[in-house]
Amino acid sequence: MIILLDMDGPLADFEGGFLERWRQKHPELPYIQKHERNTFDVKEQYPEENVKFVREIYTSHGFIENLPVIPGSIDFIRDVIELGHEVFICSTPTSTYDPNVIEKYRWVEKNLGKDFINRLILTRDKTLIRGDILIDDNLEIKGKLSPVWKHIVFNAPYNKNVGEQFRIKEDWSNWKEILLK
Amino acid sequence: MIILLDMDGPLADFEGGFLERWRQKHPELPYIQKHERNTFDVKEQYPEENVKFVREIYTSHGFIENLPVIPGSIDFIRDVIELGHEVFICSTPTSTYDPNVIEKYRWVEKNLGKDFINRLILTRDKTLIRGDILIDDNLEIKGKLSPVWKHIVFNAPYNKNVGEQFRIKEDWSNWKEILLK
Numbered sequence A, B: 001m002i003i004l005l006d007m008d009g010p011l012a013d014f015e016g017g018f019l020e021r022w023r024q025k026h027p028e029l030p031y032i033q034k035h036e037r038n039t040f041d042v043k044e045q046y047p048e049e050n051v052k053f054v055r056e057i058y059t060s061h062g063f064i065e066n067l068p069v070i071p072g073s074i075d076f077i078r079d080v081i082e083l084g085h086e087v088f089i090c091s092t093p094t095s096t097y098d099p100n101v102i103e104k105y106r107w108v109e110k111n112l113g114k115d116f117i118n119r120l121i122l123t124r125d126k127t128l129i130r131g132d133i134l135i136d137d138n139l140e141i142k143g144k145l146s147p148v149w150k151h152i153v154f155n156a157p158y159n160k161n162v163g164e165q166f167r168i169k170e171d172w173s174n175w176k177e178i179l180l181k
Helices: A014-025 A048-058 A073-082 A100-112 A114-119 A175-179 B014-025 B048-058 B073-082 B100-112 B114-119 B175-179
Strands: A002-005 A086-091 A120-122 A133-136 A150-154 B002-005 B086-091 B120-122 B133-136 B150-154
Touching: A014 A048, A073 A086, A073 A100, A073 A175, A086 A114, A100 A114, A100 A120, A100 B100, A114 A120, B014 B048, B073 B086, B073 B100, B073 B175, B086 B114, B100 B114, B100 B120, B114 B120
Parallel strands: A002 A086, A002 A133, A086 A120, A133 A150, B002 B086, B002 B133, B086 B120, B133 B150
Antiparallel strands: A120 B120
């Protein structure tokens, strides 16, 4: 099996990292707790006058690079590779690509080792990538082609009440039931 | 048709850019003229004691970003899109990814416009990318899968005497004959 793995969400804790920085940097402004998040794009849930500050955080130097690892994700990768499957990280850079793209490579090197950058694919259209499965927290993955992979949803507060796909829990505890059944 | 386009070679003049910087920076050292190049990887054709200087040049800040455009390539992209085909740039970052990856995005933005970064795919394994055709100067494109694209070779001195595939000339003058026949 070739497993494509989205980065922000299943692997790197974008939501947690964002909330921590937001509260540090803007303690006087309202914030949205993790379980209350209901849009895929975090900035859509903040009041318009604060959107520029939201964007400022996730485009700032060091933000992507220092995102915490989602517990269970590294073990999942190690285990599934040991079972003989292939894993590639399939990530969409933000349109403000500087420093986003370089920090994605740094994050992978830091958390998965230098060799794993051979398994990082950056693309704004995931339908062009071949694989058996794509694990992604985004419910709406659109592109030029009809995908060849099966979409497995990585659970998040903002995708809980939509769709009937199989879901991997936020702590990766059920991946064997979902992927190896 | 989905056309995948390698970046260094068909689009960005890596060879020309390298040679110019090499002669500027090391006027006392031997150099290899464009028509004499016979290895895909430029550093393999330089004497061992100079390999570190070769690598220094193509990993230096500003090198990738400022590579000249291959004449005819931008017109090819414009024309083929106008005919209704899709073009994606499919590029392999160097393992020393900093500043390589960020400068690839900058190069695309500068020479093809901001929107074209939606059509840039970075991958160390091109066999995972879907497309009808891959135009690439590298004769040996290996990866985890058997490719779905047909490989069209972009001519270069180091790939002239190998293989029987169809070839696009260095000035792109024959692309219609090759791709639309």
